[in-house]
Amino acid sequence: MKKIITIFGATGNLMYKKLFPAFSNLFKNRFLDSKTKIYLVGRKDYTLEDYLLEAKKEIKTNIEWDLLLPQLNYIQMDFSNSDDYIRLKTIINDDFTEKDKMFYLAVPPQLFPVISKGINSSGLITKGSDNERIVFEKPFGEDLTTAQKINKELWQYFEEKQIYRIDHYLGKEMIQNILIVRFTNTIFEQAWNNKTISSIQIIAKETEGVLRRGNYYDKVGALKDMVQSHLLQMVSLVTMERPKSFASDDIKDEKVKVIKQLSIDKKDIILGQYQGYKDAINIESNSATETFVFAKACINNDRWKGVPIYLLTGKSLDEKRSEIIINFKNDSSDFKNVLNNKLIIRVAPVEGVNFIFNVKEAGLSEKVVPANLDYCHTCNYLGNTPEAYEKLLLDLFNKQNSLFTRWDEIESSWKVIDEVKTYKHELFIYNNYEEIKELIVKGNEGLIDDL
Ligand SMILES: NC(=O)c1ccc[n+]([C@@H]2O[C@H](COP(=O)([O-])OP(=O)(O)OC[C@H]3O[C@@H](n4cnc5c(N)ncnc54)[C@H](OP(=O)(O)O)[C@@H]3O)[C@@H](O)[C@H]2O)c1
Structure with a gap:
């Protein structure tokens, strides 16, 4: 089965400092291969070439670009625009027929609800599906009340088994x-x-x-x-x-x-x-x-x-x-x-x-x-x-x-x-x-x- 990971916030520090080096090693050590596609999503109006120019300035470690480049695609999105999620869905769906889909929110927590809603209402993730997962970075909320509010909203869109909350420790x-x-x-x-x-x-x-x-x-x-x-x-x-x-x-x-x-x-x-x-x-x-x-x-x-x-x-x-x-x-x-x-x-x-x-x-x-x-x-x-x-x-x-x-x-x-x-x-x-x-x-x- 093909694997697709879409990363919201791909122009951020976490992507450059942690996620790129991690992907690079996973490809190098053959845990991931050409069946894996990585969609890099950001609000900046870049082509993939523009994105890579910026990324290479920020990334301080050795990256296996030969292995990674054929798998990358950059997509510009306005996270509050529902049409953009439909466009993303069309791109992803055109790519492969049978897929395992993951969505990684490497963005500030205030954006968790709007992106989750967009992913759900466009049908990018179907609640309960075994092959669709969503990842949230920490911090999850600012206190109990805000965390509960975010979580309540997420449970409308996804089942707990589809939600991956990161504490990188x-x-x-x-x-x-x-x-x-x-x-x-x-x-x-x-x-x-x-x-x-x-x-x-x-x-x-x-x-x-x-x-x-x-x-x-x-x-x-x-x-x-x-x-x-x-x-x-x-x-x-x-x-x-x-x-x-x-x-x-x-x-x-x-x-x-x-x-x-x-x-x-x-x-x-x-x-x-x-x-x-x-x-x-x-x-x-x-x-x-x-x-x-x-x-x-x-x-x-x-x-x-x-x-x-x-x-x-x-x-x-x-x-x-x-x-x-x-x-x-x-x-x-x-x-x-x-x-x-x-x-x-x-x-x-x-x-x-x-x-x-x-x-x-x-x-x-x-x-x-x-x-x-x-x-x-x-x-x-x-x-x-x-x-x-x-x-x-x-x-x-x-x-x-x-x-x-x-x-x-x-x-x-x-x-x-x-x-x-x-x-x-x-x-x-x-x-x-x-x-x-x-x-x-x-x-x-x-x-x-x-x-
Ligand atoms: N950096 C780390 O080492 C680290 C460690 C642990 C956890 N985290 C967590 O990981 C997440 C991302 O961290 P980060 O350091 O990568 O943050 P960041 O450098 O501030 O970047 C976050 C990403 O979100 C985008 N973004 C920010 N505000 C936006 C908005 N209003 N609308 C659309 N896009 C927006 C940024 O786009 P632009 O580039 O266009 O601004 C960027 O792509 C956060 O939840 C953070 O707490 C980070």
Whole structure:
């Protein structure tokens, strides 16, 4: 069967930075072939040649143009004009008879309803069809109310099984690895509870500031941009109960249950903004948008009662690092200098797992010292590890939706964020990461290291 993917917003940053490199690798590695057609849709009045001239200026990676070019077509559209959808349908229908059709909305979320409506009313997608799917980029809504409104509209046009909501963190190698590490290693599975674990840290630090994304970011901030999606997804994978099976819906059922049990107390939050943020392009001069969040979350169930879950994310910090740290308790009083065991799942930029444990120092000494079992995930891969978008696009083509978010996952995470948004917080202006770190350590009395 022929496969057709139509990308709305093909003149955007996501297309150039993520989707082109992902398609290029999928063609190079023969996951996609000449039976795949890519329709690039934008509002600019380009020919394919004009489009490619612009695209090549923006794309910074090597692209297999020889493989991609014969599959590309550029179509100019006004997204609010119903005739343009009919024209698109005619072009697509003329192309092949039997097809698998995908529509990817790489556009700002305000355009989701109008494009969805156009796709539906023109008959580009028939509700319930097994061979027609639609993809939405994040963020899905601005809060619970707007997300519900968008979703209600989408459900008029498409069935849930046709809707693929992206959280690209789920496509990352080590995020896919969380359930494997947890549920295939008895040593961890048995110890995965409040009897053995003292705390959990979920960290996503960036060195870059807002760059040229001010228009988007200033309306959103770190809580909505990072915590609502990526961080709560990580929390749910780390803390969910073992699912009935590892089928997509069973995993999602457990993820939703645990997010519904999560709460963040008002006193356990620090919001910050880096010095100089307001001088960036398209930022309001009096902006109170947070670029940093530290929060202590709790999960109110038997497994996790009493275990703090520290969430930390921000821009313009000291390093780029995303990782999950599981801190184990240590009740040993027979030896001195014993460190607590630690399991670290490294998500980015390094991918791997470290386990920190105690050994006797080599030689005649009796000193206890820490040792580090270091698994490098990238080192075991021939070539480069696939980027998140490569995996997500491939799963979309293969109708695998387990790495896409179901509506109730989005709904439950917006409830958490909406609650936090009702708190009135002072915004801490930071010149450097050390200043915030000091604040966190002071508020949590030496409880946390590896910040
Ligand atoms: N960029 C990333 O790394 C990234 C990462 C994660 C998620 N996302 C999400 O992916 C989506 C796209 O992001 P992006 O960075 O590619 O955004 P972008 O650079 O602003 O481009 C989005 C696309 O939408 C089009 N567009 C914007 N407003 C429009 C309007 N009123 N009418 C018609 N077309 C319009 C743009 O057309 P013009 O070129 O004509 O303006 C462009 O083709 C967003 O939902 C974003 O949150 C992006």
